[in-house]
Structures are given as structure tokens and as C-alpha cells.
Amino acid sequence: MKKNKKPACFAALLLAVCLCGGCGKDASAMVETKAPPLTVESSVPTGGSGMEAGGGSSGSESGVGDSAGAAFAEENGGMENAGAADVATEEDKTADNENDNTVTVTISAAGDVTLGNYLGQDYARSFVQTYEEEGNAYFFQNVLEYFLDDDMTIVNFEGVLTESEEIQVKDYNMKGEPEYVYILTEGSVEAVSFGNNHRLDYLAQGSRDTVDMFEEAGIAYAYDNITGIYETKGIRIGFVSVNETSQGAGVEKYLKEGIAKLREEEEADLVIACCHWGIEREYYPEDYQKELGHKCIDWGADLVLGAHPHVLQGVEVYEGRFIVYSLGNFCFGANRNPSDKDTMIFRQTFTFVDGVKQEDQNARVIPCSLSSVRERNDFCPTPAQDEEYTRILERINQFSEPFGVIFDEKGWYRKD
Numbered sequence: 001m002k003k004n005k006k007p008a009c010f011a012a013l014l015l016a017v018c019l020c021g022g023c024g025k026d027a028s029a030m031v032e033t034k035a036p037p038l039t040v041e042s043s044v045p046t047g048g049s050g051m052e053a054g055g056g057s058s059g060s061e062s063g064v065g066d067s068a069g070a071a072f073a074e075e076n077g078g079m080e081n082a083g084a085a086d087v088a089t090e091e092d093k094t095a096d097n098e099n100d101n102t103v104t105v106t107i108s109a110a111g112d113v114t115l116g117n118y119l120g121q122d123y124a125r126s127f128v129q130t131y132e133e134e135g136n137a138y139f140f141q142n143v144l145e146y147f148l149d150d151d152m153t154i155v156n157f158e159g160v161l162t163e164s165e166e167i168q169v170k171d172y173n174m175k176g177e178p179e180y181v182y183i184l185t186e187g188s189v190e191a192v193s194f195g196n197n198h199r200l201d202y203l204a205q206g207s208r209d210t211v212d213m214f215e216e217a218g219i220a221y222a223y224d225n226i227t228g229i230y231e232t233k234g235i236r237i238g239f240v241s242v243n244e245t246s247q248g249a250g251v252e253k254y255l256k257e258g259i260a261k262l263r264e265e266e267e268a269d270l271v272i273a274c275c276h277w278g279i280e281r282e283y284y285p286e287d288y289q290k291e292l293g294h295k296c297i298d299w300g301a302d303l304v305l306g307a308h309p310h311v312l313q314g315v316e317v318y319e320g321r322f323i324v325y326s327l328g329n330f331c332f333g334a335n336r337n338p339s340d341k342d343t344m345i346f347r348q349t350f351t352f353v354d355g356v357k358q359e360d361q362n363a364r365v366i367p368c369s370l371s372s373v374r375e376r377n378d379f380c381p382t383p384a385q386d387e388e389y390t391r392i393l394e395r396i397n398q399f400s401e402p403f404g405v406i407f408d409e410k411g412w413y414r415k416d
Contacts, residue, residue: 105235105270106150106349109305110143110381111327113155113192114334115183116176119167127333127379131180139331140187142372142382146345147188151232154239155184155330156274156307157192157221162209164202173201174334181213183331191230193274195223195241195254196307222274227258229266235352238268244277244292245308251275252295259300270350270357273301278309278326281340283399285313285325293323302357303348311340312392314399317413320359322348325399329370330381337376341369342392363413367392 117126130138140147147153159174161181167173184192192214199207214221222228222241230237240258242251255273262268273296277289285293289306296304297318304323306313313326328343329335345366351358367389372382384392390409397406408414 101354103233103235103352104349105233106347108146108150108153109324109327109346110155111330111343112158112307112310113331114159114174115161115180116159116174116333118334119173125336125376130379136183136186139183139379142380143345143368144188146366150347152191152230152237153189154191154193155189156196157194158196158198160199160202160206160210161213162202162206164205164209166203166205168200168203172334174198175202175206178209178213181217184219185217189219191220191228191239193239193241194221195243195274196276197243197245199223224254225258227262227266229268235270236266236268237270237272238262238266239272239274241274242276244275255296256299263300269352269355271301273304275304275306276308277306280308280310282309283311283313289325294318297321312342312344312396312399314403315405316403317361317405320361322363331379332370332377333379335377341371341377342395343368343370343381344396361413361415365396365407365411367396367411
């Protein structure tokens with residue numbers, strides 16, 4: 001289990017505690033991003049459709065919902081399906097072996113996170129207004145038990161954190177204030193994939209400013225030929241992140257070389273490939289997604305995580321390793337009322353014996369809604385309950401059926 005990271009203002013206090021022997025195993029977590037110096041970057045073309053970014057709109061936005069958390073939990077019967085009891089069950093299933101040579105590392109992955117608005121978006125009930133009223137801790141409060149309970153949380157960071165006003169000409173330019181980075185640390189998010197079609201919304205300056213904030217907050221990141229490393233429990237987790245939607249098959253070079261670099265030069269024990277790919281609002285992967293996902297595994301990735309469609313897609317097991325084709329939206333500030341609010345957290349626990357990764361396929365999906373209320377997006381992703389839990393889980397299984405993958409009633413991968 002990892003600690004909840006705090007903003008930089010707590011760094012001195014935390015250091016003093018660690019020097020006095022008070023940090024325990026959490027003190028071993030390290031962030032390391034290996035990258036050449038940033039150079040001048042050119043704009044990449046992209047597009048979009050609908051009244052709001054990423055997933056369209058479902059009817060009027062005039063209704064104001066209940067506050068996050070309390071009303072949703074009361075309406076849906078508490079945490080029966082995906083709450084504290086199930087976290088304890090997962091701890092039992094993934095606890096470290098009594099043998100000191102066995103280590104388990106649990107990774108949680110979630111989808112598109114846009115901390116801010118798109119250019120021209122109304123202020124009313126927007127992400128910016130919500131931040132000003134609620135503060136950092138609000139946004140991930142309902143999933144925090146899962147993000148605290150794992151060893152690394154990774155999300156797809158879509159947009160930038162910058163004060164720059166110079167934009168790439170496109171339909172949706174997404175940005176937030178630099179201080180929003182501490183939403184991630186308050187939410188116990190340790191790593192972000194940054195290779196996507198919104199990294200250059202505010203050109204090279206916006207990208208550089210965002211990277212500066214990731215580094216200030218101690219968040220591992222990756223994009224293109226820049227690879228990320230996060231270390232915990234003595235295990236080095238490496239990841240690559242690419243934007244196939246703009247660069248096409250050209251990303252294969254980044255993926256193949258990045259995976260090899262992580263294995264051979266960075267001595268990563270575990271490698272994740274993050275691919276921004278596919279077609280928006282499509283529930284099944286296109287042929288090249290499947291081809292590229294397989295290539296990532298063949299090149300040495302242990303897990304493949306997909307983003308960009310803004311909706312859920314299925315999960316495949318290829319050569320004993322998981323490919324999650326799309327995690328959907330998660331904390332998505334660029335759309336105040338997407339028509340499809342279903343999302344999930346994908347969790348996988350990796351076991352290492354004497355430093356060697358075992359192929360045990362210990363994975364689970366946690367069905368969620370990207371909002372704690374139904375009538376709009378309140379930017380507070382929330383584990384689904386009761387009938388909603390069952391409905392979303394059934395959809396995940398439906399999308400995964402072509403790959404012969406099924407998750408049981410608790411969301412665990414079932415090996416038939």
C-alpha cells in the first residue's frame with residue numbers, strides 16, 4: 001500500500017520524518033523520467049466533433065445535481081459492490097508472500113484526465129468553477145481508497161497546465177492552471193501518459209510548462225521518445241507513451257525503441273506501453289489497434305493501456321498479457337455532460353520472486369461513473385453500485401467477449 005502524496009509545501013516536513021525513520025516502506029518510491037532536453041516541437045493536426053469535447057452531450061446542461069459523494073452513495077445503496085470490503089478482499093488475494101524474496105506490485109490505471117476547460121467553454125458548472133469552489137482533494141475523493149491501496153496509479157493526462165495563450169488551431173484546446181497538478185498528488189496519482197493529441201494544444205510552451213509541473217510535483221511522465229520510470233518496493237516500473245492518432249505507424253519506432261531502452265538501459269522490471277489510438281466513441285478497437293497492441297507485447301511490454309476513444313473498449317489477453325484497448329474518460333473537464341459516463345479502473349498485481357516477474361494474470365476491473373451524479377459531469381469519478389455496477393460490468397464483458405475475456409461478478413479476471 002502506498003501513501004497519499006501531498007503537495008510540495010509538505011516536502012520539508014516529510015523529509016524530516018523520513019530522516020527520523022518514520023516513513024517505512026513507502027519511502028522507497030522513486031520517480032525518474034529519462035529524457036533528452038526538450039526541443040522546439042511542431043504542431044500536429046487533430047479534430048473533434050460535438051458541442052463538448054470527448055463524447056458528445058446528452059441533453060440540456062441546465063440541471064444542477066447533488067453534491068459529490070453523499071447523494072450518489074445514498075441513492076445507490078452505499079459501497080456494496082466496489083467499496084472498502086472489496087479492497088480488503090483484494091489485499092488478501094495480493095498480499096506479499098511470507099517469503100522475503102517475493103514482492104507484489106499493484107498498478108491501477110484510469111482513463112482520460114483533463115484538469116481544466118477547453119478554450120471558449122462556459123464557466124458555469126465547469127471544471128474551473130468546480131475547482132474554485134471545492135479545491136484539490138475533491139476530484140478523486142471517491143476513488144481515493146483504490147489509488148491509495150495500490151503501489152502506482154497511472155492516468156492518461158489529456159491537455160496542459162500552462163498560462164500560455166498561444167494555441168494550435170484546432171477544435172478543442174484544453175488547459176488548466178499550473179497549480180492543478182496538485183489535484184493529481186492529492187489523488188495519489190504517481191504517473192501520467194502524456195503522448196496524446198492534446199499535448200501541443202498550447203504549442204511547445206504549453207508542453208514544457210506541463211512537464212515542469214510534473215517534475216515539481218514528483219509525477220513520472222512519458223511521451224514519444226521520453227520514457228518514464230517509477231520505483232516502488234525495489235521494483236522499477238517503466239513506461240512509454242505515444243500518440244498514434246496523429247503520428248500513425250510512426251509511433252512504432254518510439255514504442256519498440258522505448259521498450260528496449262527501458263529493459264536494457266534503465267533496467268526496468270516491469271514495462272507498460274500507453275497508446276493513444278482508435279476512433280472516438282467507438283466501442284470496439286479497429287484492426288490497427290489490435291495489431292499495434294500485439295506488437296507492443298511482442299516487443300516486451302508487460303501491459304498495454306489504451307486511450308482516446310473517450311468510451312470503454314474491451315480487454316484482451318495476448319501471450320498471457322493484458323491489452324486494455326480503451327479506459328474511457330475519467331476525470332474529464334472538457335465535457336460537462338458526456339452522453340456515456342461509464343468508465344473503469346483497471347488493476348493488475350504483478351508478483352516477483354527473486355526479482356523475476358511471474359506470469360500470474362491477477363487482474364480486476366472496477367466499474368465506475370466519471371461523475372457522482374447522473375444528470376451532468378461533476379468531475380468526480382465514482383465507483384458504480386448495485387444495478388449500475390452490474391450494467392457497466394456487463395458492458396465491459398460484452399466489449400471483451402471477442403477476445404474470450406470475462407470478468408466475474410467482483411470484477412476479477414476469470415481464467416477459463
